[in-house]
Amino acid sequence: KHIAELIAAGEVVERPASVIKELVENSIDAGATAITVEIKNGGITYMRVTDNGSGIARDDVAAAFLRHATSKVHSQDDLESISTLGFRGEALASIAAVARVELLTATQGELAGTRYEIDGGVEQDCEDAGCAQGTTFVVRDLFYNTPARMKFLKKDVVEANAIAAVMDRLALSHPEISVRFIRDSRETLNSPGDGKLKSAVYAVFGKEFTAGLIPTEYEWNGVKLWGFISKPSAARPNRSMQHFFINGRYIKSRTAMVALEEAFKGSLMVGKVPACVLHMGISFQAVDVNVHPSKIEVRFINEKPVFDAVYHGVKTALHSGDV
Ligand code: ADP
Numbered sequence: 001k002h003i004a005e006l007i008a009a010g011e012v013v014e015r016p017a018s019v020i021k022e023l024v025e026n027s028i029d030a031g032a033t034a035i036t037v038e039i040k041n042g043g044i045t046y047m048r049v050t051d052n053g054s055g056i057a058r059d060d061v062a063a064a065f066l067r068h069a070t071s072k073v074h075s076q077d078d079l080e081s082i083s084t085l086g087f088r089g090e091a092l093a094s095i096a097a098v099a100r101v102e103l104l105t106a107t108q109g110e111l112a113g114t115r116y117e118i119d120g121g122v123e124q125d126c127e128d129a130g131c132a133q134g135t136t137f138v139v140r141d142l143f144y145n146t147p148a149r150m151k152f153l154k155k156d157v158v159e160a161n162a163i164a165a166v167m168d169r170l171a172l173s174h175p176e177i178s179v180r181f182i183r184d185s186r187e188t189l190n191s192p193g194d195g196k197l198k199s200a201v202y203a204v205f206g207k208e209f210t211a212g213l214i215p216t217e218y219e220w221n222g223v224k225l226w227g228f229i230s231k232p233s234a235a236r237p238n239r240s241m242q243h244f245f246i247n248g249r250y251i252k253s254r255t256a257m258v259a260l261e262e263a264f265k266g267s268l269m270v271g272k273v274p275a276c277v278l279h280m281g282i283s284f285q286a287v288d289v290n291v292h293p294s295k296i297e298v299r300f301i302n303e304k305p306v307f308d309a310v311y312h313g314v315k316t317a318l319h320s321g322d323v
């Protein structure tokens with residue numbers, strides 16, 4: 001049983017960034033409007049995620065760390081139209097199996113909050129705690145009990161960069177959430193959460209990148225498209241600045257990438273590709289988010305409307321963009 005736990009944990013928790021991704025997705029699902037993440041040493045020794053979401057009621061705390069404990073899916077119908085980010089009920093169980101986890105949480109209405117501690121899947125402590133409504137997870141010493149996995153971790157700076165990328169995507173996918181990231185005591189991201197995508201883009205990429213953008217807004221055959229594309233003059237040597245989101249989720253989609261670049265054809269210098277921060281809104285039934293546990297690779301039941309929306313939306317923006 002214990003070995004099976006550790007193997008299952010490996011599928012969800014590959015590295016510190018996967019812990020952060022799961023925890024911040026839980027914060028979003030809990031309705032948080034502010035999320036702060038602090039890490040030390042690439043997250044390997046210390047990761048903290050604090051949110052002001054719903055909190056977890058005392059009676060539900062221990063169960064939340066059980067595998068397949070999810071409060072989010074109740075029926076097969078739910079599974080077919082997933083709107084929350086989490087739904088497998090595996091993250092907390094997996095994280096707790098391979099680290100030392102401390103949880104501080106309080107719901108509205110509860111007289112006292114809860115402090116809970118679980119190391120390597122074994123409950124250590126559960127007691128009253130005074131805390132504001134919301135949830136704080138502190139995850140220490142990732143993979144302390146799985147040395148083989150520890151060996152696969154990269155240098156601190158590489159792991160920290162992977163977490164920073166998760167935080168960037170969080171800010172860009174949820175401009176309505178205030179997002180702070182503190183890396184080895186230094187604040188490296190502070191997205192205000194004013195609901196404006198441009199504010200998030202500014203916080204993540206800075207002034208110069210933001211100045212080179214054209215706003216995009218379009219709707220085509222049930223696919224909504226909004227965000228920013230780069231002016232042709234601000235094109236890049238590689239695709240690292242192409243960011244696509246679908247229904248509030250960062251995705252990789254070959255279809256969207258090809259559509260973007262097709263739309264730019266003829267307006268770019270050789271060897272350059274456009275940058276973008278583009279959101280798509282599409283009915284949940286038309287997206288298969290179940291392709292891979294990391295849920296980044298997305299499959300569309302029908303690729304054509306997505307291609308068309310991006311292609312025509314970007315073309316239209318390029319024409320209106322006074323370029
Ligand atoms: P899932 O997200 O798939 O439901 P997780 O293992 O990630 O499974 O979380 C288990 C449960 O713990 C969630 O369903 C939720 O009820 C609760 N939970 C986890 N994190 C938070 C949080 N930050 N705020 C409120 N509830 C949370």
Ligand code: MG
Nearest residue numbers: 022026086091
């Ligand atoms: Mg989850």
